[in-house]
Amino acid sequence: MTVPRTDTDAFDRRPLHERIAADLRDEIMCGDLAPGASLPSTAQLKGRFDASSATVQKALQLLKDERLVVGRAGAAVTVREHRQRTMRPAAYMAPAHAGEPYRWLTEEGRNGVRARSTLLEVAEVVPPADVSAALGLPEGATALLRCQLLTLDDEPAELVASYYPTDIAHGTPIAQRRKIQGGTPALLAELGFPPRVSVDHVSARVPTQDQCVALVLPGNLPVLRTLRVVRSDGDRPIEATVMVKAGHLYELRYEFTPDRTAG
Known part of the structure; x- marks a missing residue:
């Protein structure tokens, strides 16, 4: 969901990898990314968020640490079956x-x-x-x-x-x-x-x-x-x-x- 801004000077001050993780986390928790589903590839996430590979990997590591997704380097990252x-x-x-x-x-x-x-x-x-x-x-x-x-x-x-x-x-x-x-x-x-x-x-x-x-x-x-x-x-x-x-x-x-x- 896109929230309209009321303050033209307002922006998300979090580091980019935290912002990426936040958006993906919301999609996981609301079911847009269902249990067992694969997350978009690193290349897709790089394009979507205008981010480097390293930044995308840092975002995915946050979600792994939070027990929301599983995966290893070089393999698809998937949503855990009991995500919530x-x-x-x-x-x-x-x-x-x-x-x-x-x-x-x-x-x-x-x-x-x-x-x-x-x-x-x-x-x-x-x-x-x-x-x-x-x-x-x-x-x-x-x-x-x-x-x-x-x-x-x-x-x-x-x-x-x-x-x-x-x-x-x-x-x-x-x-x-x-x-x-x-x-x-x-x-x-x-x-x-x-x-x-x-x-x-x-x-x-x-x-x-x-x-x-x-x-x-x-x-x-x-x-x-x-x-x-x-x-x-x-x-x-x-x-x-x-x-x-x-x-x-x-x-x-x-x-x-x-x-x-x-x-």
Whole structure:
């Protein structure tokens, strides 16, 4: 898509190889370059972008580092089969049935991928300010943190940091450094705090150092950060989770039923 310019002095200040990668990345993510398709040849890209062979190769290397394309020198570069995954948050919200694994693992497994969760940390900490506000905590108050890394086909997919009020978490498996059968939604329901309403706050951000390392991210491509606040009966906040995933590899899909009484 060509965007009309409103400022005749405006121009893209990024190096040419980054601009080339950006245009190709957009074509990959929107499906113009489909999974398994070959990218235009180096000669074609040189002509399209008025670039040297070295500049085109630098652009293609960026896309390889981002896990969007595969290929080697002298061979065609192709779009990876799973260039971008769609995640449907609503499918993971309901507590799992007794004896079943966490719904995220179940739902992703149905897509034919190997889904795993690795527990990284369990600790009592002072949460970030937006998490504290979401949980209704006074300044400086602590919450119980459970941090885990979710992987798909052995590739890092999402860094998840879940925070729980200490009066709910203390003395329960939430505070123990081990996996919870069925996930915390099922456990919270057993404890008398069934999840009733979830609200997602989604933003795009430059990754932090920890996020960059955990998710094996190249450069400064944005991540999708979701702050999910879960409330139980009486509108009580029982969980606030920060989920971070690579913005160029994952998309979120939300489905809504129109309110025919509105307006």
